[in-house]
Amino acid sequence: MSKLIYVLNGPNLNLLGQRETQIYGTNTLDDLTATCKKVAGLSGFSVKCLQSNLEGQLVDWIHDARNGAAGIIINPGAYSHTSIAIHDALKAFEGLQKALSKAFKSPLTNLLKTFSRPLNMPFEEPFKGLLKTLIRP
Secondary structure: OOOEEEEEEOOOHHHOOOOOHHHHOOOOHHHHHHHHHHHHHHOOOEEEEEEOOOHHHHHHHHHHHOOOOOEEEEEOOOHHHHOHHHHHHHHOOOOHHHHHOOOOOEOOOOHHHHOOOOOOOOOHHHHHHHHHHHEOO
16 A cells, blocks of 8 residues: 555645735744654655645545555635535545545644534535544644
8 A cells, every 4th residue: 555645735825824814823824834744654654745736636636645655635715615525536546545544744724613603514524524534733
C-alpha cells in the first residue's frame, strides 16, 4: 500500500494567516504544509499538499489520488456546504476508510464549533467523524 496522503485545501485557504486571523490564526498555508509533512514523515507517510479555489480542480486531484494514494485529508472550505461533485468524488475513493483511521490533526479552527447551526454538508454524516479528528478543538 502507498504511503502517500493527499492533503487538499479548498477556496480561500491560500489566504490563511492573512485574513480573519482572530478566527483562523496566523499560520499560513505554507506553515500548515510544513506541519503536515513533518507529522506525516514521523509516521512513515509522505504528503502531497495542494490548494485550489476551483471545485473541478479539487475533484481532479481526488480522482488522481485513486491511483495509489493511501488516503485523502481535505478541507474543502465553503465547498463543504455545497459540492455534490466533491462528495461523489470522495465516495469513489476506496482508500478513504483506511485514511479515517490514520488521520492527522491540522491546526485549523474546529469547524463544527464555528457554525451556530448544524452543518448541512452534502457529505456531513460520512465525514463528520473525519472533520472532528482532523480539526483541533
